[in-house]
Amino acid sequence: MRTNIIRHESMMVSYDVVNGWTVVEIDGEVDAHTAPMLREAVINLVDEGHRHFVLDLGFVTFMDSMGLGVIVAITKRIREREGSLRIASVSGRMLRIFDLSGMRESYEICPSSQEATQSVPLPGSLAHWPHPAEGTDPA
Structure with a gap:
């Protein structure tokens, strides 16, 4: 069941739990x-016990450096709790932002939240963040 956690004039955020992942759209x-x-x-969700996240960016119309900074801050908090994070549904425009910022190699980026949640999460998958773990494909 999808739960709305932010309703704002320029942004809405909701989440659902799928296969052990908290999918934040x-x-x-x-x-x-x-x-x-x-x-x-998202930090409130982490504090409530959620550990494994998928950030679905498919409906993000604009993101600036503050948005990237939030992803880093969220990642740090999830990492402290030995959780995991995947980024999903990134448009070509958003992928370019990740490329330009040098953040693309640091995250597991999936084509969709459905693909991101197909496998169960592995605790501690952010242990090597901000660098990808050996044997993982950053794209």
Whole structure:
């Protein structure tokens, strides 16, 4: 069951739990105004016991450096709890932002949240973050 956690004029965020993954779907703009809300919402989920996340960016219409910073902050908190994180549904435009920032190699990026949740999460998969673990394909 999908649960809304943020309703804002320029961004909506909801989550669902699928196969052990907390799939967070972001719809709208992730910028200096909305990024702190996103950070707080996901950190609250981590604090509630969620450990393994998929950030579905398929409906993100805009993301600036604050948005990237939130992804890093979320990753650090998930890593502290020995969780895992996958990024899903990244458009070509968003993938370019990950490339330009040098963040693409640091994350497991999946074509869709369905593909990201097909396998069960492995605890501690962020142990080598911000560098990919050996044997993983960063693309």
